[in-house]
Amino acid sequence: MNAGFEDTKYERLLKVINSIxxxxxxxxxxxxxxxxxxxxxxxxxxxxxxxxxIVAVLTDWLDGIIARKKNDVxxxxxxxxxxxxxxxxxxxxxxxxxxxxxSSFVIFLIVTREMIVTWLRSVxxxxxxxxxxxxxxxxxxxxxxxxxxxxxxNVVSIGILVLWFSIVIAYYSAFDYFxxxxxxxxxx
Numbered sequence: 001m002n003a004g005f006e007d008t009k010y011e012r013l014l015k016v017i018n019s020i021x022x023x024x025x026x027x028x029x030x031x032x033x034x035x036x037x038x039x040x041x042x043x044x045x046x047x048x049x050x051x052x053x054i055v056a057v058l059t060d061w062l063d064g065i066i067a068r069k070k071n072d073v074x075x076x077x078x079x080x081x082x083x084x085x086x087x088x089x090x091x092x093x094x095x096x097x098x099x100x101x102x103s104s105f106v107i108f109l110i111v112t113r114e115m116i117v118t119w120l121r122s123v124x125x126x127x128x129x130x131x132x133x134x135x136x137x138x139x140x141x142x143x144x145x146x147x148x149x150x151x152x153x154n155v156v157s158i159g160i161l162v163l164w165f166s167i168v169i170a171y172y173s174a175f176d177y178f179x180x181x182x183x184x185x186x187x188x
Contacts, residue, residue, distance in 0.1 A: 021066075021070075022070070023070070024063070024080060026062055027059070027060075028080075028084070030059055030060065030084050030085075030088050031084055031087065031088075033052055033056050033059075034087065037052040037056070037092060037095075038095040040052060042099065046154045047153075050153040052152075053092075053145070056145075057149070060081075060145075089141075089148065090110065090111060096151050102163070106167065109167050109171075110170070113167075116174055120178060121177065124177075127184060127186050129180070129184050134173050134176050136173035137170075139173075140166050140169045140170040143163075143165055144163065147159045151163075
């Protein structure tokens with residue numbers, strides 16, 4: 001009886017693994033890269049850190065391309081990708097806080113903006129208004145990833161400057177979401 005239960009459990013696990021698309025697998029790979037990258041950052045392994053950031057950025061870029069090319073864009077993927085991006089960005093920047101390279105105030109600003117935008121977009125979706133990511137949000141993400149790369153390879157002063165610029169762009173894009181929220185009278 002126990003062997004049959006194990007076979008069923010194993011078969012269910014295989015079904016789950018086989019059902020995960022390549023795009024979502026690439027997205028999830030960033031979750032596995034994150035703790036390794038944090039370790040490399042904390043241990044001053046600048047070359048490995050830089051390589052891991054590049055791999056993470058490539059998986060972020062490729063997952064969307066593959067999903068669209070294979071016509072495999074799913075609601076799960078649309079929700080998973082930005083969630084993993086936020087986990088990656090905030091976790092890696094927190095490693096730089098631990099090294100006293102980045103201020104915890106920077107993390108506060110980034111997390112606050114992300115939470116506000118997530119709330120605004122959620123309210124708008126509940127009102128039937130789907131707001132795609134803006135060009136400024138994409139620029140913000142690009143600048144954050146560039147900053148993380150620069151900090152990872154120990155180009156600190158330029159990395160910090162790029163990070164602050166990304167925060168300015170982030171709040172500008174948040175203001176765009178807020179304008180849509182007001183225009184659509186989403187609070188009613």
